[in-house]
Amino acid sequence: MAKGGFPGMGGGNMNNLLKQAQKLQQQMEDMQKNLESKEFKASVGGGAVIARANGKKQLIGIEIKPEVVDPDDVEMLQDLILSACNEVLAKAEEDTAEGMKKLTGGLNLPGMF
Structure with missing residues (x-):
């Protein structure tokens, strides 16, 4: 092996x-x-x-307006909560992906975040 690096590559390049x-x-x-x-x-x-x-993609809060709490239609409230959670986590993921894209110049490095 060449001194200071791999064969065919100067030590300065490494x-x-x-x-x-x-x-x-x-x-x-x-x-x-x-x-x-x-x-x-x-x-x-x-x-x-x-x-x-948060940016760690962890839920940190849920706010529910009292007027949407209908004991006869719990399913609608569940759907709203699920939808809000999925949307906020998607926003956090999108922001993370955009930051990585800027940092890596568009290279796809799976598993980094």
């Missing part, structure tokens, strides 16, 4: 590649910290149910 990988790793860590501090909100049913989630 050092540059390593530096770029370290820089990308730091940027990804910074982005993850930023995402964790973000909060997302989704409202359904004209504001009847509001779901909030």
Whole structure:
């Protein structure tokens, strides 16, 4: 093997590649910290149910207007809650994916977040 790297590759190229990988790793860590501090909100049913989630894609709150609580139609309330939760988690996922796309220049790196 050639001194300082792989055959056919100069040691300087490997050092540059390593530096770029370290820089990308730091940027990804910074982005993850930023995402964790973000909060997302989704409202359904004209504001009847509001779901909030953080950048870790964890639900952190559900707000339900009292007037939508109908003991004779629990199924509608369940559907609203489910819809709000799915929408807010989709927003968090979309924001994460967009951030990764910017960071990686569009490369698909599955399992990173």
